[in-house]
Amino acid sequence: MNGKNLLLAALVLLFGACTQAPRLPTGALPTPMPGARPQGVPGFDTGRYPGEATMRAWYGSSPYRWVGYYLPSPCHRDASWAGTRATLARIGWGMAVLYVGQQAFENQTAPDTLPPERIICSRTLLTVERARADAADAVARTAADGFPTGTVIFLDVERMQEIPPAMVIYYQAWHDAVIADGRFRPGTYAHRVNAAALYALAQTAYLRAGRRESPPFWISGGTAFSLDKSPTASGFPFAGVWQGVLDVRRTFAGITLLVDENVAARQSPSAP
Numbered sequence: 001m002n003g004k005n006l007l008l009a010a011l012v013l014l015f016g017a018c019t020q021a022p023r024l025p026t027g028a029l030p031t032p033m034p035g036a037r038p039q040g041v042p043g044f045d046t047g048r049y050p051g052e053a054t055m056r057a058w059y060g061s062s063p064y065r066w067v068g069y070y071l072p073s074p075c076h077r078d079a080s081w082a083g084t085r086a087t088l089a090r091i092g093w094g095m096a097v098l099y100v101g102q103q104a105f106e107n108q109t110a111p112d113t114l115p116p117e118r119i120i121c122s123r124t125l126l127t128v129e130r131a132r133a134d135a136a137d138a139v140a141r142t143a144a145d146g147f148p149t150g151t152v153i154f155l156d157v158e159r160m161q162e163i164p165p166a167m168v169i170y171y172q173a174w175h176d177a178v179i180a181d182g183r184f185r186p187g188t189y190a191h192r193v194n195a196a197a198l199y200a201l202a203q204t205a206y207l208r209a210g211r212r213e214s215p216p217f218w219i220s221g222g223t224a225f226s227l228d229k230s231p232t233a234s235g236f237p238f239a240g241v242w243q244g245v246l247d248v249r250r251t252f253a254g255i256t257l258l259v260d261e262n263v264a265a266r267q268s269p270s271a272p
Contacts, residue, residue, distance in 0.1 A: 040263025042227040049080035057253035066094030075121040076100035094268030099138040100156040126166035135177030150272025152187040159191035175205035187216030
């Protein structure tokens with residue numbers, strides 16, 4: 001082969017090597033392409049604990065990998081989830097800790113038939129003092145169930161047409177108190193109608209405490225939801241969890257539950 005042909009052969013070999021896909025080591029995963037949309041981790045929440053047998057069956061047969069963990073709280077008095085953290089963790093479930101504090105429901109007033117000391121859920125309790133007491137309660141219950149330091153407690157704030165000044169006071173005081181305690185991180189579950197305003201308030205509380213991280217946020221509502229989407233597909237770039245389907249019946253392993261469906265950025269949304 002003359003020199004000219006040798007040069008031509010070398011160029012062909014070089015071109016072929018450059019156009020072949022790179023080989024990955026056995027078991028290696030390719031790096032996602034720039035701009036690829038991250039996938040969410042499916043989860044569900046339901047007000048009452050379904051029981052250990054159901055949670056085991058659903059973990060093995062459903063697409064969900066985490067569950068909403070309701071602490072007993074002023075506006076969610078059911079205590080069936082309390083004490084189940086260790087069991088759920090052994091099964092493999094991730095968790096999102098929820099605390100349903102005081103709400104600003106329209107037309108909600110303190111019942112006249114009850115003495116003040118027996119009123120536990122009312123817009124009349126949207127005060128600094130009550131916020132501090134509720135924050136202490138949320139922290140104590142989270143600690144009692146064995147959640148590690150740094151766990152996120154999502155304060156459940158239901159939809160409001162407008163956020164009244166009393167809720168602003170309560171919301172920020174609750175955040176301040178949880179941050180000041182130092183064991184856990186305050187997060188928020190909020191409807192998309194109120195999410196931007198509440199996020200700004202949460203940011204203020206974090207910055208006031210000298211903390212620069214983004215406050216954890218769980219967005220409820222929206223359209224075009226599916227279990228394979230990222231939480232940011234809700235339209236909120238700060239969303240770490242998105243709840244897009246409410247009160248739907250799902251059946252796995254022959255067991256039917258009424259649930260809300262969610263996606264999260266992590267397998268355990270409340271994990272440190």
